[in-house]
Amino acid sequence: MLRLSEWLEDALLRLNQTNSLQRKEGFTRLCFSEDERKSHKEFRRLAKSLHMETREDEVGNQWALLKSPGAKRTIAFGSHLDTVIHGGAFDGVAGVAAALALVYKLQKNQNQLNCNIVIIAFISEESARFGLSTIGSKTIAGRVDKKKWEKLYDDQGISIKEAMEAYGISWGTFDQAYDIPYKIDEFIELHIEQGTQLYKRNLPIGIVKGIATPKRFKLTVKGQANHTGTTSMKERKDALVISATLIQFIEERARKADLRNMGEIVATVSKINLSPSAINVIPGKVELFVDLRSADESLKDAFMKDLLAYIEGLSREKKVVIEHQVFVDEEAVTLDEDIQKRLKASCEELGLAFLELNSGAGHDAMNMAKRFRTGMIFVPSVDRISHHPEEYTPLLFIEQGVLLLERYLRQIEEDEE
């Protein structure tokens, strides 16, 4: 029989349909694509090889079940199999492969468990194709908004509805995936960190406390367009110059909060539109798109309060109108405290150093947390690179994650004894 690390590597290769986990062009498995389908098919094959029962739900999520005689509960693990364009081999896949490897290890050692194990390979977690993320887990969590979703198109002009139906999913009934095939008691996702906190401190495990969901808003500065040559400096209402002040305020306000709170809030002006946008015209109107994240809603609220007060003062001082419009406002997610406690105890038991941290990025776990007791662990990303062909997490780190999940299952049993 293969060693755990060998089996894990094989699973990673199979799920990525590749001979090498580091390829120059990376991996492109967009949501509802043939490539995503192939990876899901591979998942079913691997699960079956582990004697698991498999099911595909109405939205295309894969479910695999390992039954234990006399099980008192069902613990679910999993992550997603799709990628961004030219992404890496680990974002998502690492979590699915780790869950499968956990089952492999349990079976190899002929361990008796008092719980059933479910593995979920969520469909379409990345927003790369339609600007909509975590489609599979949103559907499980009952967070489908068909009216909004049906307006989403990819770069080829294909609607999400068309893409789903081409994939074999019924637009009319996909939300029935809310009725899950196997009842589960809790869900734990293993994922690569995609940040720097673990790798640079040489810590193998991150225990996620909360997930910083984004608040996204647009600021519109309404200055006055004029000829760049004939308008003296003091006559101007240059919307871009006023925007520069806003960009700096947003950066500095987040930086200050960040220094005090250890990386708990981030704010970014990530897009900007000028109107007009011509070399000889002073920008009259500027739109700034801001992405604000924290796992702590009160930090976001305090940030917005300060920003709006600043905008009011700036607007008065510069005699311009500055409007703001929120277009995404997801409540931050706090993960289950009992699961965190047990994960910590398990780390200590195994002698694995860990860090408690928040996730800056969104994950399937944030939707699962709306419906189930949910936990999440991170394994390090080398040099924090992610969504890129050079994304890399050594097998050893994923294997340590598998050991932690195994220990976690024992911990439940021990806690009950």
Place this chain on the structure above:
Amino acid sequence: MLRLSEWLEDALLRLNQTNSLQRKEGFTRLCFSEDERKSHKEFRRLAKSLHMETREDEVGNQWALLKSPGAKRTIAFGSHLDTVIHGGAFDGVAGVAAALALVYKLQKNQNQLNCNIVIIAFISEESARFGLSTIGSKTIAGRVDKKKWEKLYDDQGISIKEAMEAYGISWGTFDQAYDIPYKIDEFIELHIEQGTQLYKRNLPIGIVKGIATPKRFKLTVKGQANHTGTTSMKERKDALVISATLIQFIEERARKADLRNMGEIVATVSKINLSPSAINVIPGKVELFVDLRSADESLKDAFMKDLLAYIEGLSREKKVVIEHQVFVDEEAVTLDEDIQKRLKASCEELGLAFLELNSGAGHDAMNMAKRFRTGMIFVPSVDRISHHPEEYTPLLFIEQGVLLLERYLRQIEEDEE
């Protein structure tokens, strides 16, 4: 016979092919369009009605000559007839109509002159269609660059070459317009100010000292793209935040110079490109397009020196590469001092208050100045509005310009007596 103001108004209406100089939709006569052609045809008709000989040169400029027996010299006047999209009835046309009205007035009064008068209606002054301005006067001045020009296309995908040939101009030979049909000794352009200095101070005449040509350059800030959620504030190299500092430096440096030097320098960041430009990615690379203008080259040089020193410091402090690339660098134009002196003397003679000022915008006169002794006068623009349907200059102001040009011709004669 019509009074001067009546004749002038009629000429303005005819050249604009309209019944009203203020139309809701304004005037659209793009370069090398049928509408520009109609206006040029109207010019020839008006010039012929004044017994002037007319010629069209190889690039489409209209020339009209009024010969005087025993003339010692030839003085040229003129401006352009094309407009931007939804422009006004005065930018360009006012100068052509004023030159024609000057000839009308001289003939009406049966004045004997000791000089010939030439009127030039330049073709295609506005850059609105191809991003290339003052095509007619550039050609006369020998400033044609066919290799660069042939790469220019309008919004419809029509090349400048195609547009010129559709207009009846030969791409192969249009630059022969350098060999002008009538030898001229000097050139004076009357134009609306398009700024605020005259109208708000109630001054009827501006005597232009120089024309602030633009220096245009691109600054490229090379930071680092990263996930907006997983990258803590202190780990970032946000190219947009660094760009905000540059935008503010550029504004403040110009404002300071402007305060000290009475509106002699202006600087604008007028376009900006982010890469990537996605809501969940920190901008890794930002391009800023800067338009810097002054009629005084030394002011532009000092500005650039300060900016580059600032960039060097910023680049070191933020540990990012900031590149700069100049793509337009036209030398500022100083207009003929003798002509300015004579214009001033003429104003004083007539009791017309005037202001000596620089032009922030480019004009045909800047090209003519490369080859001929050149002067320029401004008449006020109401509320500085230009390139807009509401552009307006009362007839009285244009008429005062005509009187000044007439007095200028007398002044030459008197200076010679």
